[in-house]
Amino acid sequence: MESGAVVRGAARPQRPRSLRARFGNLLSFRWAAIALILIGWFVYYPIVDNFIVSTTDQDIYTGEVTNVGLANYDRLLHDPIVLVALWNNCLYAIISVVFQVFGAFLLAAIIEDLRSERWRRLWRAIYFVPSAISITVTGLLFYFIYQPQIGLLDAALSRVGLSQLVMPWLGSEHTAIYAIIAMSQWQGFGYSTLLFAIAIQKIPRDLYDAATMDGAGSLRRLWSITFPLTREMTGLMIIVTIAGAFQVFNEVMVMTAGGPNNSSQVLGTWLYQKAFIEDNFGYGSAIAAVIFVLTMLTGAAQLWYTKRRRVQL
Amino acid sequence: MTDLTLRQIRKSYGSVDILHGIDLDIRSGEFIVFVGPSGCGKSTLLRSIAGLEEITSGDLCIDGEIVNDVPPSKRGIAMVFQSYALYPHMTVYENMAFGMRIAKVGKAEIDQRVKQAAEILQLTKYLDRLPKAMSGGQRQRVAIGRAIVRNPKVFLFDEPLSNLDAALRVATRIEIAKLKESMPNTTMIYVTHDQVEAMTLADRIVVLKDGYVEQVGTPMDLYKKPGNLFVAQFIGSPAMNIVPARIETAGATTAISHIGGNKVNVPLPTPASAKGAAVSFGVRPEDLFIVTGSDFLFEGKVDYVEQLGEVQLVYVDIGRADLPLVTKLPGNVEVKRGATVRLNTNPDDLHIFDADGCSVLQP
Numbered sequence: 001m002e003s004g005a006v007v008r009g010a011a012r013p014q015r016p017r018s019l020r021a022r023f024g025n026l027l028s029f030r031w032a033a034i035a036l037i038l039i040g041w042f043v044y045y046p047i048v049d050n051f052i053v054s055t056t057d058q059d060i061y062t063g064e065v066t067n068v069g070l071a072n073y074d075r076l077l078h079d080p081i082v083l084v085a086l087w088n089n090c091l092y093a094i095i096s097v098v099f100q101v102f103g104a105f106l107l108a109a110i111i112e113d114l115r116s117e118r119w120r121r122l123w124r125a126i127y128f129v130p131s132a133i134s135i136t137v138t139g140l141l142f143y144f145i146y147q148p149q150i151g152l153l154d155a156a157l158s159r160v161g162l163s164q165l166v167m168p169w170l171g172s173e174h175t176a177i178y179a180i181i182a183m184s185q186w187q188g189f190g191y192s193t194l195l196f197a198i199a200i201q202k203i204p205r206d207l208y209d210a211a212t213m214d215g216a217g218s219l220r221r222l223w224s225i226t227f228p229l230t231r232e233m234t235g236l237m238i239i240v241t242i243a244g245a246f247q248v249f250n251e252v253m254v255m256t257a258g259g260p261n262n263s264s265q266v267l268g269t270w271l272y273q274k275a276f277i278e279d280n281f282g283y284g285s286a287i288a289a290v291i292f293v294l295t296m297l298t299g300a301a302q303l304w305y306t307k308r309r310r311v312q313l
Numbered sequence: 314m315t316d317l318t319l320r321q322i323r324k325s326y327g328s329v330d331i332l333h334g335i336d337l338d339i340r341s342g343e344f345i346v347f348v349g350p351s352g353c354g355k356s357t358l359l360r361s362i363a364g365l366e367e368i369t370s371g372d373l374c375i376d377g378e379i380v381n382d383v384p385p386s387k388r389g390i391a392m393v394f395q396s397y398a399l400y401p402h403m404t405v406y407e408n409m410a411f412g413m414r415i416a417k418v419g420k421a422e423i424d425q426r427v428k429q430a431a432e433i434l435q436l437t438k439y440l441d442r443l444p445k446a447m448s449g450g451q452r453q454r455v456a457i458g459r460a461i462v463r464n465p466k467v468f469l470f471d472e473p474l475s476n477l478d479a480a481l482r483v484a485t486r487i488e489i490a491k492l493k494e495s496m497p498n499t500t501m502i503y504v505t506h507d508q509v510e511a512m513t514l515a516d517r518i519v520v521l522k523d524g525y526v527e528q529v530g531t532p533m534d535l536y537k538k539p540g541n542l543f544v545a546q547f548i549g550s551p552a553m554n555i556v557p558a559r560i561e562t563a564g565a566t567t568a569i570s571h572i573g574g575n576k577v578n579v580p581l582p583t584p585a586s587a588k589g590a591a592v593s594f595g596v597r598p599e600d601l602f603i604v605t606g607s608d609f610l611f612e613g614k615v616d617y618v619e620q621l622g623e624v625q626l627v628y629v630d631i632g633r634a635d636l637p638l639v640t641k642l643p644g645n646v647e648v649k650r651g652a653t654v655r656l657n658t659n660p661d662d663l664h665i666f667d668a669d670g671c672s673v674l675q676p
Contacts, residue, residue, distance in 0.1 A: 206398035209365050210459075214412030215386030224411070228402045 047292065054285035061279075072286035082287070085258075085265040088177050092184070092266065093245035099185040100192040101237045107189075108196035109226050113218065124197055127190035135187060139254030142183040146170045146255075173263035176256050180264060184251055192237060199233035200226055232306055239302035246294045267291050316341050317362070317467060317500060322371035324357055324524075331357050333524045334371065344493050344501045348511040349521035350547070355504045358521070359469055362502065363392050375467070386412070391460035392469040395476065397452045399444040399459075405431070406440040409459045430458040433495075450481045457492065468496075470503040474510060490514055508548055512536070520544050542593060542670035551598050551626060551639045553664065558594035563587040569594060569665065575610050579660050583673075592673065595664035598626065601640035601656045603648075609655035611638060618648055629654060 029036075054073070057066040076082050111123045130138065145152045148168035157165050169179040203226065211221050227234075249268035252258060258265035258273060265273075267287055275284025317339040324332040331354045339345050347355040360366040362373060364385030372379050380388050399408050409427045418426075431437045434454040444452055453473060460468060470489070474482045490513070493501055505511055511518050512532040520527040520535065520543070527547075528540040539545035539553075546552040561576060562568035563583040570576045571594050601611075613631035627648050629638045640656060642648065667673045 204396060204398070206394045206396045207400060209360075209363075210392070210394060210398035210400070211411075212365060213363060213385050213390070213392050214459075214463075215384075215415040216411075220415060225400065231402075 050285045050288050050292070053281055054283075054289050056282045058281045059279070060281065068282065072283045073289075075283060076286050076290065081262050081265055081270055082267070084262060085267045085270045088264060088266050089246050089248065091177060092181055092248055093242045095181050096185065096188070096241045096245050097238055100188050100241050101234060103185075104189055104192035104237075105196045105227075105230065105234060108193045108200055109222050111193070112197055112200045124194060127193045129190065130187050131189075131191035131194075133187070135184075135250045136254055138183060138187045139251040142179070142186075143170065143255050146179050170256050171260055173260055176260060176264040180251055180255050183255070184248070187251075192241075195237065196230060196233060199230040203229045235305040236302060239298050239305065243295050243298040243302075246291055246298070316374075316376055317502075318372075318374040318377075319358075319362075320372040320374070322358070322361060322373060323369045324354070324361055324366060325369045331524050332361070332368075335524075335526055337519060337526065337529065339500060339502065341500055342498050344503065344514055344516045346503045346505060346511040346515035346518045347521055348505055348508060348518055348547070349527075351506060352523075353521040354524040355506075355521050356471055359392075359471055359502060359504045362467075363390055363469055364388055365392075386416075389466035390469060391463045391465035391467075392471065393453075393456045393460050393473045395472040397444070397456040397476070399452055399455055401444055404441050404443055405436060405447070405455050405458075408444070408455055409462050412459070412463050426462045426464075427458075430461045433461070433492075434458045449477050450485060453477065453485055454488075457489075461492075466500065468499055468501040470501065472504055472506070474505070474507070486510060486513060508550060512548075518548075520547060522547075538672070539595075539664065540672050542595070542666045545595050545664055545666070545672070549597055551641070553595045553597050554601070554636075554638050555666075556594045556596075556636055556638075558592050558665075560587050560590045560592060567665075569663075571610070577610055577658075577660055577663065579663055579665065591668050593666040593670070595666060596658050596662060598639045598641040600658050600662035601638065602658070603640070603642065603646070604655050604657045606655075609657045611656040612653065613638065613656075615648055615650050615652050615654055618650055620644060627654075629656065 055067060055069055057068045057072075058064070107127065111120055111127075114120050114123070133141075146169040148154055148166070148171065151169075153169065154166045157163060167175065169175050207225055207229070208221055211225050216224060247268060248266050249272070252264055252266050252269045253272070256264045258269040262270075267290065271284045271287040271291070274280045274287065317337075319335050319337040319339075322332055322335040323330070335358060347358060349355050357366060361368045364380070364383065368381060373381055375388060375390075400411065403411065406427055409430060410423045413423045413426065427440070428437070431440055434457060436451070436454055436458060439447060439451060439455075444455065447455070453476075456473070473489070474485055477485055489503075493499075493514070503510070503514060515532055517529060517531055518535055519529050522543050528535060528544045530538075530540075535544055535548045539548060542555065546555065556571045558569050558571040560567060560583060561570050563585050565582050567579045567581055567583040567587070568576050569579060569592065611629065611631050613629040615627055616630040616637060617628040619626040619628075621644065623644050624641050625644050625646070625648065627640045627642055629640065631638055638656065648654070665673050
């Protein structure tokens with residue numbers, strides 16, 4: 001046979017797979033074993049254990065554990081503060097989506113539309129700075145800003161002739177949760193803006209030029225090009241923001257600890273109150289389980305959404 | 314019918330000047346190609362005509378009317394981008410209809426124009442597809458279709474074939490040429506750095522370098538009578554051979570000696586004052602041929618041979634490392650590497666450039 005000739009139809013001989021080849025995949029797990037053990041021990045075991053604890057009544061002093069079945073969940077359904085906390089979490093999520101997703105998207109689009117790269121960088125930096133501050137520090141900062149009489153906000157209102165609006169922002173049942181949410185928007189707005197700015201930068205400039213040639217003005221380009229092509233990021237941000245809203249704890253704890261009169265309770269602070277202040281770990285774990293399920297649902301929604309709406313640039 | 318006039322068009326980014334006062338008259342229905350190396354300003358000039366770049370000074374006139382401040386969509390211009398610039402979230406139909414929807418054209422008319430363009434470009438069965446489900450060539454056709462449906466007076470192409478593979482590039486180039494034939498009244502301006510595209514498509518070529526127009530002319534004008542050294546070397550592949558030389562005898566015919574010392578008589582007159590002037594001597598690779606007698610212009614060793622089948626490119630070392638000569642010979646001529654060859658040319662095929670690089674003698 002001449003060299004280089006192509007042999008057709010010759011089947012490659014089948015060799016039996018070696019034991020090593022068969023178990024190669026299994027053996028490769030040893031490299032991931034340490035990480036798996038750590039994750040299993042510190043993440044998955046506590047989750048499972050939390051569900052077990054939520055079906056018990058535990059006395060932290062005597063160590064006595066009583067199995068109560070789903071009683072803690074039944075109690076949770078009839079707890080009026082849980083409803084207040086859940087509503088506050090929802091409020092937190094809705095307002096955060098409006099400001100930190102759609103507001104941040106608009107702001108990022110405006111910044112990225114600026115012609116000067118220098119100005120774009122400056123505005124991105126200005127909006128991002130609050131995100132670099134710890135939420136606890138920001139909470140303390142706003143605690144002073146919201147102080148009645150001596151706080152910056154009331155002082156500013158008085159100075160501009162709006163003294164009728166002066167009030168104890170964190171001391172009023174009607175305003176406490178809104179004051180906390182407002183602080184949270186201030187803190188998280190820049191980060192969301194930056195993420196949207198990155199998503200917008202990924203859109204090829206030629207698309208905007210083509211749209212301009214097609215007669216699209218700024219608003220039309222925003223609606224027909226920028227918005228659909230950042231849809232993946234928008235979806236992701238909505239879900240991350242909602243998930244974050246159900247996990248909120250620090251800022252509420254620092255600023256009001258859920259008060260006054262439980263008006264600013266969220267699920268996280270109510271869990272803390274029940275488990276660590278009132279030593280009711282079973283009930284606290286049931287609240288934690290609810291937070292877990294809500295977060296998991298938003299996570300699943302995130303996966304589903306990003307898979308469905310991906311636009312290839 | 315649309316005339317386009319560029320008067321002293323300047324474009325600067327801060328202190329950096331990109332276009333230095335471009336003057337150009339483009340006649341209605343012409344196919345004009347802007348060609349030049351990267352960074353010469355050809356795309357900037359095209360974008361300035363489109364209105365995507367604001368010109369720093371000068372006037373851009375369409376049909377005698379200054380359109381400097383007219384928005385791109387109102388100039389009667391459509392553009393095909395290098396990257397196709399198709400909206401990835403819209404179907405082919407929506408991509409083509411987008412501009413008309415903004416212009417509030419009636420649904421029935423949009424439908425009719427999109428379908429008509431799709432038929433011309435053989436895109437009918439792809440109208441419901443997203444761009445990501447199409448090949449590069451099909452996407453390019455959609456981009457052209459998007460421009461066609463707007464019934465533009467002026468068509469702009471910004472390196473439309475550069476993202477296509479070699480075979481598809483040739484096929485699409487022919488499609489564009491046919492498209493132009495079917496739209497005789499539409500002015501087309503095409504940017505490329507590929508001189509084959511320029512030579513095959515253009516009615517006239519505008520050669521740009523560093524923001525200046527080097528020469529404007531028909532493809533054969535530029536090829537046969539390059540106005541300067543840059544054009545001479547830019548147009549034609551392989552590039553024209555350029556050799557330093559000196560005018561030995563001026564008068565009714567001009568005798569020129571090149572660095573190797575051999576003389577050639579060029580049948581063109583030069584003033585007596587030109588005697589002794591340093592010039593450059595240009596000859597295209599296909600105008601050089603191998604001779605065996607004593608009447609030759611260059612002698613050297615064959616350094617390398619590139620066999621292309623129909624022709625072969627023979628690189629000859631004439632003793633100057635910076636001046637390898639290239640000659641294009643028929644593919645069936647046997648040329649051995651290392652052999653000494655003598656090359657000659659017809660004096661009518663010589664190009665002489667003065668010390669500033671401008672063409673001084675054109676037989």
